[in-house]
Amino acid sequence: MFIGHFAAGFAAKRIDSHPSLATYFLAAQLPDVLWPMFVLAGWEHVTVVPGDTAVTPLRFDSYPYSHSLLGAVGWGALLGLLYALWRRNPRGAVLVALLSISHWLLDFVSHRADMPLLISGGPRLGLGLWNSVPATLVVEGLLFGAGVWLYLRASAAVSRGRVAALVMLLGALYLGNVFGPPPPSATAVAATVLIGAPLFAAFAWWVDRPAPRAEI
DSSP, rough: OOHHHHHHHHHHHOOOOOSHHHHHHHHHTTTHHHHHHHTTSSEEEEOOOTEEEEEOOEEEEOOOOHHHHHHHHHHHEEEEEEEHHHOHHHHHHHHHEEEEEEEHHHHHHHHOEEEEEETEEEEEEEGGGOOOOHHHHHHHHHHHHHHHHHHHHTTTTTTTHHHHHHHHHHHHHHHHHSOOOOOOOOHHHHHHHHHHHHHHHHHHHHHHSSSGGGGG
């Protein structure tokens, strides 16, 4: 998934509003933040194969460190621990950890059977939502809409204009990924994700700040 992960980050603010939206985005995207580094290091592998699924031309050959269920649990626990030590917020720390694990669950729904359970190998699972473009757009669109709605319910002081700008940006990038041409190489994909993740976090931090009264 793509915007489905951001939906989870938005929705988490309804449960605990103290962690920033940037923190929640980072947690929900954590496997995808780690993945490009591991690809560029040669530890994980992806191939551009147009038509591999209806939604994405990326064939995820091997990504046990970033995208296995065991890896998601481990990375999530580590991020949650770091957040607990930094902010002294146990509830927020648990949410941060669970968001990382939710990444595997959402990818399990969308990917074909390429989601590993273990770092060492073992079965690879996936329900294959990405085999249908209409079904993917409906499912992710509903998740995203619900996540943004829950965020707005929990964040009355933020600027609706800023939120709308973030939503439109994510939506445009999502549609570009689904309907645009395939990327030139796996390296280009990894580099783009690596650059984009901190930019999204910075944008989310700006959106989440209380807005002047005139902007609300």
